[in-house]
Amino acid sequence: MFFSLQIPFLSDDSYLHLETSLEGGSAKTANFVFYYFLAFILFLSKNAVVIKLFSNIFFALTSVMIYFIALRLSKHRAFSFIAALISGFLPIFFSKTFNSLTPLSFGLFLLFFNIYAYLKSDKKPWNIIYVISFVIFSFSHWLVIVYILGLAVYHLLLRIEGIKQEKSETELSLFSIFFGLWAQILLYKKVLLLHGINVLTFNLPAKLFSTYFPAYSFSTIMTFLGIIPFIAGLYIIYKYSFEKKGREITFVISFIALFALLFWLNFCFTDIALILLGLFFCILLARWFVDFIQFVKKTKSAKYVYLFLFMILILIAGIVIPASLYYTNLNLKESKAYKVFDSLEWIKYNAPGDAVILSLPEEGPLITFFTGRNVVMTNDFFNNPDADKKLDDIYRIYKTRFATEAVELLNKYKVSYILFSDNTKKELGIDDLQYVDSSWCFSLGYEGNSKVYVKNPDCRLRVVK
Amino acid sequence: MKKVALYLFIIVLLVLPLLLRVTDANLTLPGDDVYAYLLQEHVPGETLPVLGNIIHNLPFIVLLFLPFASILISFFLVMKILKELGIKKIYFFVFILVFALSPLTHSLAFFIDSNTFIFPFFLLGFFFLLRKNLFLAAIPLIFTSLISPAHAVFNIFLVLIIKKYWFNSKKINFLAVLFGLMFLLIHLRSLFLNFADINLQDIFIGFFSEFGSYFGFGIFEVFLAIFGFFALMKFKKQYYSLFWFCGFVILASFFLPNLRIYSLLIISFLNMTFLCYLYKWKWSLNWLKSLFFLTIFCGLLFANLSNAVTLSKAPPSLEFVQGLDLISGAPPGLILTLQDYGDFVEFYSGKKPLLRQEEVSSGFFSDYLNMFYSTELSETLDIMKKYYIKYVVITPEMKEKLWKRDDYGLIFLLNHSKCFKNLLSNDKVSVWEVDYAREV
Numbered sequence: 001m002f003f004s005l006q007i008p009f010l011s012d013d014s015y016l017h018l019e020t021s022l023e024g025g026s027a028k029t030a031n032f033v034f035y036y037f038l039a040f041i042l043f044l045s046k047n048a049v050v051i052k053l054f055s056n057i058f059f060a061l062t063s064v065m066i067y068f069i070a071l072r073l074s075k076h077r078a079f080s081f082i083a084a085l086i087s088g089f090l091p092i093f094f095s096k097t098f099n100s101l102t103p104l105s106f107g108l109f110l111l112f113f114n115i116y117a118y119l120k121s122d123k124k125p126w127n128i129i130y131v132i133s134f135v136i137f138s139f140s141h142w143l144v145i146v147y148i149l150g151l152a153v154y155h156l157l158l159r160i161e162g163i164k165q166e167k168s169e170t171e172l173s174l175f176s177i178f179f180g181l182w183a184q185i186l187l188y189k190k191v192l193l194l195h196g197i198n199v200l201t202f203n204l205p206a207k208l209f210s211t212y213f214p215a216y217s218f219s220t221i222m223t224f225l226g227i228i229p230f231i232a233g234l235y236i237i238y239k240y241s242f243e244k245k246g247r248e249i250t251f252v253i254s255f256i257a258l259f260a261l262l263f264w265l266n267f268c269f270t271d272i273a274l275i276l277l278g279l280f281f282c283i284l285l286a287r288w289f290v291d292f293i294q295f296v297k298k299t300k301s302a303k304y305v306y307l308f309l310f311m312i313l314i315l316i317a318g319i320v321i322p323a324s325l326y327y328t329n330l331n332l333k334e335s336k337a338y339k340v341f342d343s344l345e346w347i348k349y350n351a352p353g354d355a356v357i358l359s360l361p362e363e364g365p366l367i368t369f370f371t372g373r374n375v376v377m378t379n380d381f382f383n384n385p386d387a388d389k390k391l392d393d394i395y396r397i398y399k400t401r402f403a404t405e406a407v408e409l410l411n412k413y414k415v416s417y418i419l420f421s422d423n424t425k426k427e428l429g430i431d432d433l434q435y436v437d438s439s440w441c442f443s444l445g446y447e448g449n450s451k452v453y454v455k456n457p458d459c460r461l462r463v464v465k
Numbered sequence: 466m467k468k469v470a471l472y473l474f475i476i477v478l479l480v481l482p483l484l485l486r487v488t489d490a491n492l493t494l495p496g497d498d499v500y501a502y503l504l505q506e507h508v509p510g511e512t513l514p515v516l517g518n519i520i521h522n523l524p525f526i527v528l529l530f531l532p533f534a535s536i537l538i539s540f541f542l543v544m545k546i547l548k549e550l551g552i553k554k555i556y557f558f559v560f561i562l563v564f565a566l567s568p569l570t571h572s573l574a575f576f577i578d579s580n581t582f583i584f585p586f587f588l589l590g591f592f593f594l595l596r597k598n599l600f601l602a603a604i605p606l607i608f609t610s611l612i613s614p615a616h617a618v619f620n621i622f623l624v625l626i627i628k629k630y631w632f633n634s635k636k637i638n639f640l641a642v643l644f645g646l647m648f649l650l651i652h653l654r655s656l657f658l659n660f661a662d663i664n665l666q667d668i669f670i671g672f673f674s675e676f677g678s679y680f681g682f683g684i685f686e687v688f689l690a691i692f693g694f695f696a697l698m699k700f701k702k703q704y705y706s707l708f709w710f711c712g713f714v715i716l717a718s719f720f721l722p723n724l725r726i727y728s729l730l731i732i733s734f735l736n737m738t739f740l741c742y743l744y745k746w747k748w749s750l751n752w753l754k755s756l757f758f759l760t761i762f763c764g765l766l767f768a769n770l771s772n773a774v775t776l777s778k779a780p781p782s783l784e785f786v787q788g789l790d791l792i793s794g795a796p797p798g799l800i801l802t803l804q805d806y807g808d809f810v811e812f813y814s815g816k817k818p819l820l821r822q823e824e825v826s827s828g829f830f831s832d833y834l835n836m837f838y839s840t841e842l843s844e845t846l847d848i849m850k851k852y853y854i855k856y857v858v859i860t861p862e863m864k865e866k867l868w869k870r871d872d873y874g875l876i877f878l879l880n881h882s883k884c885f886k887n888l889l890s891n892d893k894v895s896v897w898e899v900d901y902a903r904e905v
Contacts, residue, residue, distance in 0.1 A: 127750055127753075131753070131756070167748075167749040168749045168750050171748055171749060171750050171753055171754075171757070172750070172753070174743070174757060175753055175756065175757045175760065177688075178685075178688070178689075178757065178760050178761060178764060179757075179760045181684070181685060181688060181764070182685060182760055182763060182764035182767070185675060185684060185685060185764070185767070185768065186767060189675065189771055192675045192676055193675070193676065193677050193775070196666075196670045196676045196677065197666050197669055197670055197676070
């Protein structure tokens with residue numbers, strides 16, 4: 001909250017969700033529980049602090065859930081607290097979420113709450129709590145599909161390791177698998193019909209694949225995951241897979257194995273997969289602390305155990321906190337809202353109410369939110385049947401040298417204003433629109449941090465023999 | 466009373482896609498195979514000419530309800546088979562219910578194609594086979610084996626499985642050899658299929674009704690079947706061959722839609738097994754049991770209802786037929802459209818399409834593609850003139866499949882040249898007349 005309140009804007013992708021909720025468009029999305037929740041908060045107050053509080057509260061609660069799960073695994077309050085604290089500062093988690101208003105916050109919280117409730121499901125009220133929270137989860141975020149797969153991997157691992165399965169656990173898993181599957185088919189029915197197999201890649205246009213599935217280097221991934229939680233986690237996975245057997249640790253290991261696989265196969269957005277892997281490694285970190293203490297106490301260095309521990313904590317903090325701040329700063333520098341805000345203000349006061357604005361898809365939600373005008377395309381590709389075609393057209397308009405080609409495409413989408421930002425320059429590798437100077441069809445409406453071109457409404461394309 | 470309610474429920478479910486289509490004022494026959502039969506000229510490759518004669522002579526209203534009648538007969542035969550197999554009462558009703566709730570059963574009750582005849586005939590043959598009446602079993606099974614290699618191969622294996630687990634006689638060996646010979650003699654040519662054309666993505670989409678397949682299974686029932694398969698694993702040593710046979714049929718039906726009618730029976734059987742297994746399981750959380758079965762029922766029912774809506778909108782649409790009707794009285798000439806539409810375009814417009822599903826020479830096919838993709842007006846008109854093309858029929862599906870951009874190929878020429886006169890444009894179709902006189 002402290003860092004979030006230093007900035008006047010939310011992260012760029014947040015405006016899509018804010019707009020969806022304000023529009024009452026929750027019916028068209030699968031995460032409708034989150035949008036109704038957000039709509040209710042917006043109904044109570046549209047104050048920026050309230051919105052930021054809402055956006056951060058679930059991320060913070062996720063760390064609380066990490067504490068409880070770690071406590072269940074380690075039976076040690078202090079180490080669980082440290083693990084939860086580190087999870088909150090995990091570079092990938094902190095930098096990508098601290099200023100973000102997204103259904104992921106709710107999804108992450110529910111995922112970890114469900115894991116905790118499942119681990120406690122042998123006790124009476126918890127199996128009922130689990131079923132209720134799972135039903136909410138099923139209608140809140142697509143992470144429920146990953147959760148179901150995690151359950152399947154867990155039961156497979158239990159079988160392989162020969163660990164006896166609790167009857168109530170099997171029953172809850174069966175219910176979760178079939179209810180979750182049914183709920184997802186119900187929610188994504190139209191999307192499945194619309195996109196077919198492309199649903200697996202979230203209907204992302206091929207051109208933007210590398211944006212959502214960036215190929216990070218090994219060192220970057222290590223920095224994102226905080227190195228020490230990662231190494232400690234790997235040690236625990238090794239130990240509890242080959243030497244000791246534990247039902248609860250196997251449960252967490254199932255999810256790590258699954259996310260690693262999804263990350264490797266590019267079936268889960270890279271950032272989300274890394275966030276989840278990082279958080280699961282933090283849970284294992286608490287267990288590692290306990291095992292480490294027990295090990296050192298058996299050695300001749302037993303009297304230095306707390307000194308070792310202190311040094312490790314300093315090392316973790318020394319790696320994790322600066323990395324978090326560095327990536328947070330980097331994300332802020334890349335924020336589009338800062339760079340286009342003045343142009344959006346100009347559009348808001350000068351463009352007619354029914355004007356259609358051309359921009360890159362990721363700038364679309366900003367335009368819709370701040371100006372109230374329509375755009376050709378936003379980055380909500382899941383609800384856009386012609387995403388590939390539209391993106392291709394948008395790129396052609398920006399890159400073409402011919403006014404005729406641009407005019408025909410602009411007329412096709414009824415576009416009257418073109419936003420040309422620094423981001424457009426960087427992403428498409430162009431300095432400016434090449435046809436604007438040579439054609440009377442276009443004029444420069446505004447020039448500040450970015451430019452806004454106005455298309456002459458009388459400009460049309462005619463075939464002359 | 467409960468029995469009657471169940472049967473009534475099943476009948477309502479099966480007739481639902483047809484009712485939805487009729488209430489939408491679309492009285493056209495769904496699917497494209499039926500038009501091939503009705504035209505009698507171009508009967509699809511995998512069928513018998515006699516089917517074309519039967520369908521051609523049936524009144525329209527009978528044709529509309531023919532698949533429904535066929536599936537009712539199939540239901541009756543399935544029930545007889547289950548009784549013959551000695552399936553217990555609870556298993557019997559669960560099987561009937563999951564079988565009725567499968568989207569594929571819906572498709573069988575909706576489209577007229579070779580399966581309308583094959584499925585009841587196969588069940589009849591299977592029933593007689595179980596009753597050890599080989600002569601009566603041979604007749605319907607020979608009929609189904611004549612239709613496609615997939616059916617012939619299935620019948621050979623079916624006979625071998627029956628021989629292993631049900632009864633063994635010299636006569637049954639003879640039956641297996643007979644199907645084998647029929648397969649080799651009749652379908653030898655089909656063995657040389659062009660497997661290079663197989664597109665895994667299309668196959669995957671075609672297998673599941675949720676992705677819009679008209680002849681696929683629900684994801685939910687396939688999932689249940691997987692669990693059913695694991696529930697039966699304890700019998701794998703006892704029924705080793707049967708496990709392999711069923712697994713092979715389901716896997717093969719991914720690639721060969723003809724085999725899906727058999728997979729339907731296997732999947733329904735696996736669903737039944739799993740559901741009955743869980744019903745008998747001593748639940749430690751008793752309250753969850755009802756919730757679980759409610760979820761399963763809702764899952765199957767929703768897949769079924771959603772499939773009914775999809776099926777009811779199967780082509781040809783009312784708007785499409787109206788567009789074709791417009792050119793039925795117009796001057797003669799051939800129609801250029803997607804080859805998949807060939808049969809119903811001819812049926813409703815009375816004018817021949819340039820190309821249907823039949824095989825043509827590479828030169829002819831290259832001209833056909835050039836008409837769609839060439840941006841040279843003169844070249845396009847020259848080819849059109851060569852083949853006496855007078856009309857062009859374009860659908861949104863064609864725009865999606867053929868042209869990635871709106872300003873490309875024939876679609877660009879249609880919109881920008883005066884040689885093409887737009888006769889009709891609506892959401893489902895646009896019809897153009899070629900005016901060679903305006904060519905410059």
